[in-house]
Every structure is written in C-alpha cells, then in structure tokens.
Amino acid sequence: MxxxxxxxxxxxxxxxxxxxxxxxxxxxxxxxxxxxxxxxxxxxxxxxxxxxxxxxxxxxxxxxxxxxxxxxxxxxxxxxxxxxxxxxxxxxHMEKTFDKLTAIEYFQLEQERLHVAYGQTDRCSQQKVYNLRAPLGRAHLLLCVGPPLGSPHLTPEEALPHTPASPPLSIPSFHT
The missing domain is CATH 1.10.1170.10 (Inhibitor Of Apoptosis Protein (2mihbC-IAP-1); Chain A)
Structure with missing residues (x-):
C-alpha cells in the first residue's frame, strides 16, 4: 500500500x-x-x-x-x-474532551487534522471547499480539504477515496 x-x-x-x-x-x-x-x-x-x-x-x-x-x-x-x-x-493541546466540543470547534480540529495528515499546517489548498452553513444553522464554517500546495496533482477524491467498502464517517456528538 x-x-x-x-x-x-x-x-x-x-x-x-x-x-x-x-x-x-x-x-x-x-x-x-x-x-x-x-x-x-x-x-x-x-x-x-x-x-x-x-x-x-x-x-x-x-x-x-x-x-x-x-x-x-x-x-x-x-x-x-x-x-x-x-x-x-x-x-x-486540547483543553476539553471531545464530547465537550462545539460543532465549530470539532470542524476546526478536523480541518487541522487533514492538513497535518497531508503535511500542510499553514494554509488551505482551496482544492475542495465545503460550506457547512446549513448543518450548523447560523454558524458558518468553510472546511477546506485537499493535499498540500505543490504536491503531485492528487485530488481530494483520489487522496480520500470513498468506496462501498469504506466505513461510514461518524461525527462524535458535540455541543451546539
């Protein structure tokens, strides 16, 4: 692999x-x-x-x-x-447990987790932007997912393939 x-x-x-x-x-x-x-x-x-x-x-x-x-x-x-x-x-460096996170805090952590996984911690590649306004009500959050800038041309879909065998993503419960 x-x-x-x-x-x-x-x-x-x-x-x-x-x-x-x-x-x-x-x-x-x-x-x-x-x-x-x-x-x-x-x-x-x-x-x-x-x-x-x-x-x-x-x-x-x-x-x-x-x-x-x-x-x-x-x-x-x-x-x-x-x-x-x-x-x-x-x-x-978290100051709370995951079950105490707000929705926005959770999505910010997930964005950072994806950036860290692809070796990018300072800026978004802007290859794929998810507008999370609807699921979060009045809150507005853009979640950018993709490989780091300057990496081989790998789309987020290629980097994170979704196949029928892939486990469903589960979002932990958090406070709103």
Missing part, C-alpha cells in the same frame, strides 16, 4: 477514534500491561491507537496526527513520547 493510501485509510478509520473507549479497545493485544508507564489505558488517553504488524507488535499511532511510534519500553510515558515526536499535535 502506498503512503497516500495508508494516510487515506487511517484518516477514515481513525475518524472513529475520537472516543477514548474505542481507542482503548485497539490495545487488546498490547504487550505492556502491568508495572509500566505505557499501559493500554495511558496509551489510549494520550491519543494512541494500537496498530501492530507481524514484525512490530508494539506500534502505536496517534489517531489525530497519525504519528507512529514503535520500540516502546516499560518506562516510556505515552504523553511525553507523543509530545517529543509530535509537539504540534492539536490533540496534545
């Missing part, structure tokens, strides 16, 4: 990982359980999802910034490791 396909797959799958409980469920085969800093509970609280491979049973990936970390040691603190490797991850 190409890097773009991995990113697209994770963006779609990890969209459902806003929930701590769903992240925790991914750690059923996590090798560190007791007498350590990187327990499944602490890993999930720090935003990680367990995504092991045959050769790397301890790979964890932040559902938000998609930063993959491996080679965990029992004394590794998930929050510290996450901050060292991805200091600009918005998940680390």
């Amino acid at each position: 190409s890097n773009a396909e991995v990113i697209a797959s994770r963006l779609l799958t990890f969209n459902q990982m806003y929930s701590y409980e769903k992240r925790l469920q991914t750690f059923s085969e996590w090798p560190f359980r007791e007498d350590c800093q990187c327990t499944p509970e602490l890993m999930a609280k720090a935003g990680f999802v367990h995504c092991p491979s045959e050769n790397e049973p301890d790979v964890a990936c932040c559902f938000y910034c998609l930063r993959e970390l491996e080679g965990w040691e029992p004394e590794d603190n998930p929050w510290s490791e996450h901050a060292k490797r991805s200091p600009n991850c918005a998940f680390l």
Whole structure:
C-alpha cells in the first residue's frame, strides 16, 4: 500500500477514534500491561491507537496526527513520547474532551487534522471547499480539504477515496 493510501485509510478509520473507549479497545493485544508507564489505558488517553504488524507488535499511532511510534519500553510515558515526536499535535493541546466540543470547534480540529495528515499546517489548498452553513444553522464554517500546495496533482477524491467498502464517517456528538 502506498503512503497516500495508508494516510487515506487511517484518516477514515481513525475518524472513529475520537472516543477514548474505542481507542482503548485497539490495545487488546498490547504487550505492556502491568508495572509500566505505557499501559493500554495511558496509551489510549494520550491519543494512541494500537496498530501492530507481524514484525512490530508494539506500534502505536496517534489517531489525530497519525504519528507512529514503535520500540516502546516499560518506562516510556505515552504523553511525553507523543509530545517529543509530535509537539504540534492539536490533540496534545486540547483543553476539553471531545464530547465537550462545539460543532465549530470539532470542524476546526478536523480541518487541522487533514492538513497535518497531508503535511500542510499553514494554509488551505482551496482544492475542495465545503460550506457547512446549513448543518450548523447560523454558524458558518468553510472546511477546506485537499493535499498540500505543490504536491503531485492528487485530488481530494483520489487522496480520500470513498468506496462501498469504506466505513461510514461518524461525527462524535458535540455541543451546539
């Protein structure tokens, strides 16, 4: 699978990982359980999802910034490791839990998540603009989705393919 396909797959799958409980469920085969800093509970609280491979049973990936970390040691603190490797991850700097977000805050985070996934954090590529005025009532928000400027000519539809096999996107509940 190409890097773009991995990113697209994770963006779609990890969209459902806003929930701590769903992240925790991914750690059923996590090798560190007791007498350590990187327990499944602490890993999930720090935003990680367990995504092991045959050769790397301890790979964890932040559902938000998609930063993959491996080679965990029992004394590794998930929050510290996450901050060292991805200091600009918005998940680390949130002041509220996802269930307390307003609709606008949620969509702003999603916009940032897409930009981070495509290596773009400063400006919108303007390739695809979604006007979210109707779903949000009086609120108005433009959500720009697409690859970073200067990248190979990849449309958002190509980058985030929607196929019948793709899981439906679920938006967590939030306050209006």
